[in-house]
Amino acid sequence: MTAPQPAVxxxxxxxxxxxxxxxxxxxxxxxxxxxxxGIDLDIPRGRVFALLGPNGAGKTTMVRQITGELTPTSGTVxxxxxxxxxxxxxxxxxxxxxxxEAMPYLHLRPHEHLALFGRLHGLSARQAQSRADDLxxxxxxxPHARKAARDxxxxxxxxxxxxxxxxxxxxxxxxxxxxxxxxxHSRREVWGxxxxxxxxxxxxxxxxxxxxxxxxxxDAVAVIGSGRILAQGTVAELRGRCRNRFKGVFEDEAxxxxxxxxxxxxxxxxxxxREGAAEYSLMRASLEDLYLELTGEELEEDDGAxxx
Numbered sequence: 001m002t003a004p005q006p007a008v009x010x011x012x013x014x015x016x017x018x019x020x021x022x023x024x025x026x027x028x029x030x031x032x033x034x035x036x037x038g039i040d041l042d043i044p045r046g047r048v049f050a051l052l053g054p055n056g057a058g059k060t061t062m063v064r065q066i067t068g069e070l071t072p073t074s075g076t077v078x079x080x081x082x083x084x085x086x087x088x089x090x091x092x093x094x095x096x097x098x099x100x101e102a103m104p105y106l107h108l109r110p111h112e113h114l115a116l117f118g119r120l121h122g123l124s125a126r127q128a129q130s131r132a133d134d135l136x137x138x139x140x141x142x143p144h145a146r147k148a149a150r151d152x153x154x155x156x157x158x159x160x161x162x163x164x165x166x167x168x169x170x171x172x173x174x175x176x177x178x179x180x181x182x183x184x185h186s187r188r189e190v191w192g193x194x195x196x197x198x199x200x201x202x203x204x205x206x207x208x209x210x211x212x213x214x215x216x217x218x219d220a221v222a223v224i225g226s227g228r229i230l231a232q233g234t235v236a237e238l239r240g241r242c243r244n245r246f247k248g249v250f251e252d253e254a255x256x257x258x259x260x261x262x263x264x265x266x267x268x269x270x271x272x273x274r275e276g277a278a279e280y281s282l283m284r285a286s287l288e289d290l291y292l293e294l295t296g297e298e299l300e301e302d303d304g305a306x307x308x
Contacts (some may be wrong), residue, residue: 017081018042019049019172019203020066023179024075027227035061037227039076043220045080045171048194048204050218052211052287058206058227060100063176067097098163100177100207103157106150110141110160113149116166117176118297121168128167135163139193139273155186159193166197173197175206179213191217211288223291230294242285242293250277259284 006038020043027036043049051059056304064070064109066077077084084091104113109133118128136142139159144152149160158178165173178194179187188253194217195242198204208214215235222232231238244261248268252258252275260275265282272280 016045017078019080020205021078022062022066022075025062025065025072025077027065027070028073035227036072037167038141038228039127039227041222041229041232043205046201047098047219048198048206049219050205050221051205051216052209052214052221052222052291053081053207053224055208057224059209059224060176061227062224063174063205063207067095067174068092069191091280093168094170095172095174095175096162096168096170097174098158098176098178099164100162100180102161103150104149104160104164107148109138109145109148110152110156111145113160113165114163117164118167123167127131131167135166140189148212153186154182155189158182158186158190162190162193162197166202170202172205173203174303177207177209179208185211211286221287223287223294225291225295228233231290238287238290239285242290244289244293246282247259247285247289248272248277248282250275250280250282252277261289 009128020041022039022041025036025039025041026034028034029234038060051062053059065072066079066084068084068091071085079091079094082091082094110115114132114135115128118246119125123131136145139162139270141163142157143162143304144156149157152160160173162173162178175194179190183191191213195206206213206217216277219233220232220234223230223236223238231241233241245263246265246268247261249257249259250272257273260268260271262271268282272282
């Protein structure tokens with residue numbers, strides 16, 4: 001009689017690599033400025049991940065290392081398991097990138113842009129035309145097909161740039177300050193596009209210094225300051241880290257806007273009563289309040305500045 005064979009455990013499938021993985025990422029510029037300082041971060045696949053911080057916090061430096069534009073002083077960057085420093089060409093094929101300062105060619109129409117960059121990505125003429133047709137429809141650019149880029153609104157230009165980045169259907173889309181300088185209507189157009197891209201399964205990394213943008217779009221957030229990750233998690237998790245979870249905003253007798261904080265609504269209301277506030281707004285703490293709690297600094301929303 002043959003002895004029974006011991007059961008063989010089925011192999012455990014390895015988890016798919018993160019969209020972006022950073023280990024010990026450091027960037028020191030020649031004059032000694034430390035822009036990123038030993039950053040460890042995993043950005044999940046198929047999600048919108050927001051890197052939140054003020055101008056000069058190190059956001060753009062980090063993004064430029066992820067995309068291969070800057071070489072780290074030390075540490076590693078991998079995109080979907082591919083080392084960006086050792087295999088830059090292969091890594092760049094996995095990404096569509098829209099830098100903060102990017103501009104379309106002002107004399108070309110939207111479809112011409114898309115078809116041109118499709119060809120540059122190696123698509124055949126027929127494939128490039130077909131893909132451009134699809135993106136024109138998806139981006140709601142068809143009504144503007146006859147306009148040169150110079151005649152498009154700021155929001156439409158940003159949508160076109162995102163479309164260019166999507167031509168090769170990359171699994172990762174990197175958007176550096178995607179709505180800086182846009183009017184509210186244009187911002188919401190770009191937000192809608194980011195949601196659409198995420199619904200298609202694309203991983204999206206955005207940098208922003210707008211609190212409402214991070215809260216509106218992101219599945220997860222990392223807060224950066226002075227080149228370091230100060231906190232990360234979902235918006236709800238980060239709010240939960242605030243010691244002061246509620247705030248009241250009012251105008252004092254001099255007409256100055258003031259804010260009081262508390263761990264509970266009752267604490268805030270008691271403070272408002274002590275301050276003699278007759279009219280006030282009571283609300284939950286925001287990501288901006290968390291940033292203030294972590295750093296003692298407020299986020300500046302200076303649209304004219306270049307994020308660092």
